[in-house]
Amino acid sequence: MIRLLTIVSAILLIVAPAHAERIKDLGQFQGIRSNQLVGYGIVVGLAGTGDDNLEYTVASMRGTAARFGLTLPQGVNPALKNAAAVMVTAELPAFAKPGQRVDVTVSAIGRAKSLRGGSLIMTPLQGADGQIYAMAQGSLAVGGLGAEGADGSRVIVNVPSTGRIPEGASVEREVATGFGETPGLTFNLSRADFTTAGRVAGAINARLGAGTARAVDASSIFIQAAPGQDVRSVLVGEIENLEVQVAEAPARVIVNARTGTVVINSAVRVGPAAVTHGRLTVRVDESPRVVQPRPFANGQTATEESSAVSVEEQRNPMFVLDPGPRLSDIVDAVNQIGATPADLVAILEALKQAGALSAELVIL
Incomplete structure (x- = not known):
């Protein structure tokens, strides 16, 4: 012990009390962020490791079949060992445009044992406002593995009930950020500190002229900027690469x-x-x-x-x-x-x- x-102390000793960092590493501009998307879908093509006749899976399959004009007989529930109900999540980057692709994560919500070998049926992904921003579909890449014997013994490696689809969703709608129309730009620090906020404002004023930036509080720096996305894009690129001497953290x-x-x-x-x-x-x-x-x-x-x-x-x-x-x-x-x-x-x-x-x- x-x-x-x-050893831990020796590692701590190599940390310098104060050092210069780029502004882009200290926080982010307000409004320029990613957005979370979520959807409910069905994975098919499983090798007998699906939900096995769960009611909501059956209802989902009936709805999927109805979209193609197929009506399943009433009172007859299909054996869905080859299908599973899943939740699909994705993160939509800032300024993502229609047609671009994003990765999605697919997770089973029922009794499915494994999603290995399955394919996700076209699933709409919604934002917090309830609007559809992307459509997901594709074959899953599952890192986990599960096997079960006739006597009930099981071997599970990692988590086979969760998988990913690289670039599995296509962006259908752009998220409005108001980047080019706001009165100015606001930069928010990841760690609130009055000293660092003042130094960031000082570095921006030294580069772009006095009065361009001012520290609003310990977390935010307001920057005067002309309207227009093209003008502000150049301005943000110039500000992000400025180096600032970060204040020493509290003891x-x-x-x-x-x-x-x-x-x-x-x-x-x-x-x-x-x-x-x-x-x-x-x-x-x-x-x-x-x-x-x-x-x-x-x-x-x-x-x-x-x-x-x-x-x-x-x-x-x-x-x-x-x-x-x-x-x-x-x-x-x-x-x-x-x-x-x-x-x-x-x-x-x-x-x-x-x-x-x-x-x-x-x-x-």
Whole structure:
């Protein structure tokens, strides 16, 4: 555990406190985003691994057959081991045009055991507004595999009830973004920070002229832009590649109590403090022994309990943390006393309570 802590700390030490990043890596422009699509469909052509006569699958197959003028007899439900009801999902990129292709994911919603070898029947994909934006159809690529024996034993590799169709949907409608008609452009940071927002606005003003951009709050920067998609496309391309010195993240210690993982960023500082950490171990050894009665004594064999209780306290020397040590100094001091990640959590919590830890302690 000590070795693991040292390796994790060494990885953390290579992270620079501040570095330059492109604006395009810090967030995204408002309104320029992808949209989620969803649809309900039927997969056919399965090798006996379908839903096996589920009611909604039967109803779906009746509706599909009716579109082609075929009416199934009432009261007769087809055995649908070769078909499965599925949900189809896709992500429509920003500015996707009619005729372009997008990938789709197909997932069984019933008792289908596997979708391997199946084909999706033409399925409309709807957006959050209920409008159809794409049509999906094609053969599934399934990474999972399942096999079942006659005695009921089964072997399943990955998830055979989910598959994908690369470029399986054709875009039918473009999503209106208002990119060329809005009063200006708004850039939203992925991580809110007043310092970074001010530096992004400053970098844009230095390149495009004073007053072009202003930080609205810790997350948003408003940019003056002439109307028109062609003009704004050139402007956005120029802004995205500007480099900005990102502000140092707030001092934070992240502790995952379930796995014992401790992550400390380079902004953490510790005030002067003296720390000692010891562990008390109580050990109870049971050594029962069998006692035999004397010959001809008419006695019974009995068990005599024998317990040995010992208490061991591990004594660790106290170490002193100087004011404002670096992350490497903290790790070295903790490793010297042989502390595990669990011990480190206890030490950090105590330092926080003592007011010597200048960081936010987050327990997951």
